[in-house]
Structure formats: C-alpha cells, structure tokens
Amino acid sequence: MSTPLLNVEAVSRVYHSLGGMFSGKRHNVRAVNQVSLSLAEGDVVGLVGESGSGKSTLARMIIGLEQPDSGQVLLKGANIHACRAQQLRRMRQTMQMVFQNPYTALNPLQRIDAAIVEPLVNFKSLSQKERTTVAVRALEDVGLPARLLHAYPHQLSGGERQRVCIARALSVQPKLLLCDEAVSALDKTVQAQVLTLLRQLQQRYKLAILFISHDLAAVNQLCDKLLVMRQGEIVERGNCQTLLSNATHPYTQKLLAANHYLEGVGQ
Amino acid sequence: MDALSTDKGQVPEYFRYHQKTALLRTFLRHPMTRVGLPGLLIIAIAAVLGPLLVPYGADEPDLAAIFAVPSWSHWLGTDQLGRDLLARLLEGAQVSLSVAIIATLFATVLGCLYGFVAGMGPVWLDRIMMQFLDTLLSIPVLLLVIVAQAFGESSVLKVIAVIGLASWMGTARLMRTECRRLMAADYISAALVGGASQFRLAITHLLPNAAAPLLVVVTVGVGQAVLIESTLSFLNLGVPSTLPSWGNLLGNGMSSLLGGAWWMVLFPGLMIVFTVASINLVGDGLRDIVDPKRRAGL
Numbered sequence: 085m086s087t088p089l090l091n092v093e094a095v096s097r098v099y100h101s102l103g104g105m106f107s108g109k110r111h112n113v114r115a116v117n118q119v120s121l122s123l124a125e126g127d128v129v130g131l132v133g134e135s136g137s138g139k140s141t142l143a144r145m146i147i148g149l150e151q152p153d154s155g156q157v158l159l160k161g162a163n164i165h166a167c168r169a170q171q172l173r174r175m176r177q178t179m180q181m182v183f184q185n186p187y188t189a190l191n192p193l194q195r196i197d198a199a200i201v202e203p204l205v206n207f208k209s210l211s212q213k214e215r216t217t218v219a220v221r222a223l224e225d226v227g228l229p230a231r232l233l234h235a236y237p238h239q240l241s242g243g244e245r246q247r248v249c250i251a252r253a254l255s256v257q258p259k260l261l262l263c264d265e266a267v268s269a270l271d272k273t274v275q276a277q278v279l280t281l282l283r284q285l286q287q288r289y290k291l292a293i294l295f296i297s298h299d300l301a302a303v304n305q306l307c308d309k310l311l312v313m314r315q316g317e318i319v320e321r322g323n324c325q326t327l328l329s330n331a332t333h334p335y336t337q338k339l340l341a342a343n344h345y346l347e348g349v350g351q
Numbered sequence: 352m353d354a355l356s357t358d359k360g361q362v363p364e365y366f367r368y369h370q371k372t373a374l375l376r377t378f379l380r381h382p383m384t385r386v387g388l389p390g391l392l393i394i395a396i397a398a399v400l401g402p403l404l405v406p407y408g409a410d411e412p413d414l415a416a417i418f419a420v421p422s423w424s425h426w427l428g429t430d431q432l433g434r435d436l437l438a439r440l441l442e443g444a445q446v447s448l449s450v451a452i453i454a455t456l457f458a459t460v461l462g463c464l465y466g467f468v469a470g471m472g473p474v475w476l477d478r479i480m481m482q483f484l485d486t487l488l489s490i491p492v493l494l495l496v497i498v499a500q501a502f503g504e505s506s507v508l509k510v511i512a513v514i515g516l517a518s519w520m521g522t523a524r525l526m527r528t529e530c531r532r533l534m535a536a537d538y539i540s541a542a543l544v545g546g547a548s549q550f551r552l553a554i555t556h557l558l559p560n561a562a563a564p565l566l567v568v569v570t571v572g573v574g575q576a577v578l579i580e581s582t583l584s585f586l587n588l589g590v591p592s593t594l595p596s597w598g599n600l601l602g603n604g605m606s607s608l609l610g611g612a613w614w615m616v617l618f619p620g621l622m623i624v625f626t627v628a629s630i631n632l633v634g635d636g637l638r639d640i641v642d643p644k645r646r647a648g649l
Contacts, residue, residue: 147544176546188537193559202555203545252545 087161089180089292090123090146090260095143095155096316115141117316118155123292126261130307130324132339138316139296140184143264146170146294147181159260177207180253184265186245190237196223196248197233204255222251226281237328243274247281249334254285260292267302279305304328312336363472378640387632394626401441409442410434418612428614431607436614439595446596448626450511451576457515458576459522459569466526467553471534472496481527484520492517496579496648500588507590507614514579518572529561542579563641567634574630597623 087327097116116138123129133139142149146157148164156163159175167175180203183189190199197219204210204218220230226247237245246266253261263282267275283306286293297303303324305309310327310337312320320333402409407425413433414569421428422626429438469480499513533539533556542556558565578595582587584598585605593597604615 149540149543173546173548176544181544183537183541185537189541191538191542191556191560194538194555198555201548202542202551206546206551208550249541252541253478256545 087158088122088124089127089160090121091158091161092119092121092142092146092212093156093158094118094120095142095145095152095154095157097138097145097150107157109232113185114316116145119313119316119318120155121311121318123260123294125292126286126290127309128286128293128295128307129309129311130303131294131311131313132298132300132303133313134298134339137313139313140264140297142313143181143262143294143296147179147262148175153261173206176203177256178258179260179262180256180258181262181264182249182253182266185269186242186249187269189249190245192237194237195233196235196237196240199237199248200252200255202255203252207256218255222255223248224226225254225285226251241274242270244276245277246270250278250281250285254289257289258291260294262285263266263293263295263297265297266295268297268299275302283307300328300339312339352440355610374640378636381636382638383632383639386483387629387634387636390625390629391633394444394448394629396620398444401444402438405435405438405441407435407438409438411438416583418607418610423557427618428612430615436600436618440618441595443595443597443600443619444622444626446507446590446594447577447580447598448513450507450580450590450596451573453527454514454576454580455518455569455572457511457567458519458572460522461515462519462522463526463558463565465519465523466530469523470527470530471549471553477527477531481524482615484523488520492579492634493582497586497588498584504590505589507594510583510590511582513583514576515578518575521572522565522568525564526561529564533557533560552577554584567638567641570637571631571634574627574634577623577627577630 095116096118098112099115100111108224119138119142122131131139131142141150145152145165149159151165157165162171162175163174164172194202195231197216198350200219200222201210201215205215210218216233219233223230223232228244232240232244232248237248238250246269250266266282267278270278279302282293282295285291294307295303295307307324310320310322310324311318312327312333314335320331320336321326327334327336328340331340370609379388407413407469411434413429413435415479416425416429416433417431419425419429419433425437427440429435430439459506465480466483469477469484472480496513496517499508499516503509539552539556542552547556580589580596581601584592584596585602587602589598593605600619601616604612604619607615
C-alpha cells in the first residue's frame with residue numbers, strides 16, 4: 085500500500101494551566117489525546133465534536149502552527165514537526181488551511197489580489213501581470229467577480245471574504261485543505277453556497293479535505309467519511325451517511341439528538 | 352484580462368475613500384492639529400525659503416552693526432560679529448531640523464529592527480532583549496549623550512548617530528508590543544500557513560498594521576530630537592559651533608546676555624519652543640485619531 089497523503093499517528097497535546105494562585109493545583113488539560121487518522125488523496129473527511137473537544141488544536145498541529153507533545157504528523161511520509169523550517173515552508177504547498185473567522189483571517193490593509201497570490205509568491209517569483217492573471221482566475225474559481233481585485237477586506241461581505249480565503253489557500257494548488265469551522269461564522273444560505281463551492285473545487289482539483297465542524301448538517305452535505313471527537317479523543321469513525329443514520333457511540337447519538345432538536349425548533 | 356479594464360470604476364467611490372478621508376478630516380479638525388499643523392508648515396516654509404528672502408547671509412559679518420537691537424534693518428538684531436540673527440535662525444532651522452529628522456529616522460529603523468526580533472522571536476529571547484531595553488531606559492538620555500559626545504571630534508554625523516542611539520528604545524518597545532499583539536491574529540497564522548518568511552511577515556503584515564502608532568512615536572520623536580540637539584549644542588557638545596544650529600545660537604547668546612543682548616537668547620529660545628510645541632501638538636492630534644478610544648471622546 086502506498087503512503088497516504090496525510091497520516092496522523094497518536095498525536096497528543098496537553099495544555100498546562102496553573103490553578104488559582106493559592107490552591108497550588110495544576111490542571112492539565114488533555115486537549116488532544118492519542119489521535120490517529122489518515123487521509124488519502126481526494127478523501128473528504130469530516131471531524132465533528134462539541135466546542136472544546138480539541139478539534140482546532142488538532143488542526144493547528146496538523147498544519148504545523150503548534151507542536152504536538154507526542155506523536156507525529158506525516159505529510160506524504162515526511163514528519164512535518166521534525167523537519168527544518170525551510171523544508172516545512174516548502175511542504176506548505178501541499179497543505180493549506182481555511183480559518184474559522186473570515187473577518188480576522190485577512191490582513192485589513194492588504195488588497196484582495198495581493199492576499200490571494202501571497203502564498204504563491206512565497207514559492208515562485210511572478211511578474212505583476214502574471215500575478216493579476218492568477219488572481220483573476222482564482223477569483224473566478226471561487227465565484228467572485230474580477231472587480232474585487234483591488235478591494236480591501238472591509239469592503240467585502242463575510243461570504244465573499246471566506247471565498248477569498250479559499251482562493252488564497254488554493255493558489256498554491258495544494259493536495260490537502262484543512263477547513264477549521266470554515267462556514268460556522270456565515271449565515272445559513274451563505275454556508276450552503278460555500279459548501280457547494282468546496283464540493284465543486286474538491287472534485288475539480290481532486291482535493292483531500294479535512295472539514296472540521298460542529299455542524300452535522302454541513303458535514304453531511306460535504307463529507308464522505310466522518311470522525312467524531314470528544315474530549316481530545318476520537319470516539320467513533322466511519323462512513324458519513326451510515327454513521328449519521330446509525331450511530332453506535334452514545335456521544336454521537338447525543339450530538340445527533342441535539343442537532344435534531346435544533347432543527348425541530350427551527351421548523 | 353478584459354474584466355480588469357473596468358474594475359476600478361465598479362467599486363463604489365465612497366467605499367474606496369470613505370475611511371481614509373474620514374480619518375483625515377478628524378485629524379485636520381482636531382483642535383491641537385489646527386494649531387500645530389500651520390505652525391509646522393510655517394517653520395518648514397521658513398526653513399526652505401527663508402534664507403533666500405533675507406537680504407543678509409548667515410555668516411556675513413557687519414562690523415558697523417555689532418549687537419544691533421532689533422530694528423527695521425535687522426528684524427531680530429545682530430550678534431557680536433554683526434551677523435543678522437534672523438538669517439542665522441533660518442539657516443539654523445535647516446541644520447537643527449535635518450539633524451532631528453535624520454536622527455529620528457535612524458532611531459526608527461533601529462527600533463523597528465530590535466522590536467521585530469524581540470516581538471517575533473522565541474519568548475526567552477524576547478525576555479532578554481526587553482530586560483536589556485529596560486536597563487538602557489533607566490539611564491538618563493542626556494547623560495548617555497554627553498558621555499558619548501565627550502569622545503572624539505564633534506561633527507554633524509556624530510550628533511545624528513548619538514541622538515539616534517539615545518532615542519530608539521521607545522520605538523523598539525512599541526514595535527515589540529505591536530508584534531506580540533498582531534502575531535495572535537488569524538491573518539498572521541494564515542500567512543505562516545501560506546509559507547511566508549519572517550521578512551515578509553514583518554514587511555507586509557506587521558509593519559503596515561503597526562504604522563499608525565509608529566507614526567505618532569516618530570512625530571513626537573522628532574520634537575524630542577530637536578530638544579536634545581539644542582541641549583547638546585547649548586552645552587557645546589553638539590554640532591560644530593561654526594554651524595548656526597538653534598542650540599549654538601542660544602549658547603552663544605547666553606554669553607552676551609549680561610551685556611544686555613536679550614534678543615540673542617529670546618528668539619532662538621522662542622524658535623525652539625514654537626517648533627517643539629507644534630510637533631507635539633500634531634503628535635497629540637495623530638495619537639487621538641490613531642486610538643479609537645480617545646477618538647470617541649472628541
């Protein structure tokens with residue numbers, strides 16, 4: 085069997101926090117505990133769990149923004165936490181990320197065209213004309229008009245900004261896209277549009293996506309496989325459809341019930 | 352590429368300029384700026400054009416008019432060699448202001464570099480660098496400058512270097528704090544994920560977002576530099592005494608004060624006060640528009 089695109093092996097991360105000044109107790113929070121997962125090329129995997137279950141910490145460790153205490157993250161067989169900064173920088177072309185909050189994920193003083201081509205320019209030298217061409221094509225890809233090229237982030241709506249973030253992530257043509265609650269900050273209709281867009285892009289570029297969310301409906305719309313995370317551990321994994329219709333772990337059932345309850349309220 | 356040709360007109364005009372013009376208007380309407388900015392303009396114009404308009408040269412002695420009292424022929428009087436004080440003050444404006452501005456730019460570059468390294472580096476390095484900075488800040492600037500000036504010949508370049516070296520700490524501290532604050536932002540994480548180098552991070556993301564408070568520090572820094580330069584020159588530790596910097600004129604006037612030549616002290620002194628006050632007022636105005644909490648109170 086060939087090496088998978090991404091292999092996360094028994095990754096753990098503990099946050100130390102001092103207790104009260106006088107109690108002297110130390111609380112060690114196991115944010116992520118012995119998590120293993122793997123993604124092949126083109127896999128779309130959902131990772132669900134409630135707030136504080138360690139989803140974002142896991143994402144930040146996979147993308148290399150945080151160091152795991154133990155375990156390793158292998159990208160195409162290479163450990164991203166053991167290589168040198170220069171190597172890690174080069175690996176970034178394979179793996180990109182879309183952040184949760186589109187309002188803070190764009191530099192407020194950087195124009196959209198510069199933001200989109202920035203990752204690409206980090207690896208290739210491009211003339212001004214080439215940059216514009218790339219940026220226009222990237223905007224088209226995410227369904228935004230070319231007139232936004234010279235706009236600043238504050239002139240865009242949340243959905244438009246998240247599309248720009250997606251365009252920025254895809255500019256280096258990565259094999260793997262991490263979406264950390266990428267649609268949670270958007271309203272329902274925009275969410276659906278962005279999810280559809282992600283699905284289209286996934287098919288067009290044969291992307292592997294790790295889609296982190298607390299929203300089961302969104303995950304159901306996008307993902308093939310599903311991981312359920314609770315208190316830093318993966319408690320259930322399997323095919324998305326079957327898992328959602330036939331959950332075995334009580335926590336998954338609880339999540340589902342909560343979701344159904346909310347949907348019931350909405351009706 | 353067709354899509355590009357029309358794009359500029361389609362983003363509504365008020366969107367593109369609204370924020371910038373609003374800030375500019377707040378700045379221009381600010382009571383402190385209203386006093387300070389015209390003051391600065393007058394000084395700048397006087398420094399550039401003044402020497403051309405005054406009929407006397409700054410170093411032109413007139414032995415027939417030694418210690419002349421201010422009159423229509425010599426508006427601000429003359430000194431012990433009969434040199435016109437107005438001409439010397441305007442010439443001195445060029446010296447004093449260019450020394451102050453270049454020294455401040457030097458201090459800004461130095462401070463920014465130090466701030467970037469401390470603010471973006473590992474925590475242990477940050478601690479060491481900030482501790483060192485605190486130590487430096489505990490030494491009085493004037494003492495530092497006087498000791499530095501005691502060695503070697505006095506020259507304009509040396510004064511610039513000394514003032515720069517004595518005043519970069521505030522900028523460094525500001526830049527370091529701004530870096531630490533901004534490094535937590537999502538767009539910095541996004542830039543890192545995008546493979547940005549430390550240099551790119553500093554230049555395209557941190558510096559522009561820290562530019563507003565930096566501008567305030569730089570503005571006020573120029574005023575401080577004018578003061579330090581004057582003090583040094585007054586103490587004969589500044590620019591060579593052959594150059595008519597404001598501090599030199601003031602120092603020179605002091606020795607003639609007992610002889611009754613009050614104008615030789617009064618006018619250089621007023622000039623320094625007027626300049627530093629104008630700069631500080633503009634700095635205060637800038638500070639108020641940069642800090643949204645203060646802006647709300649206006």
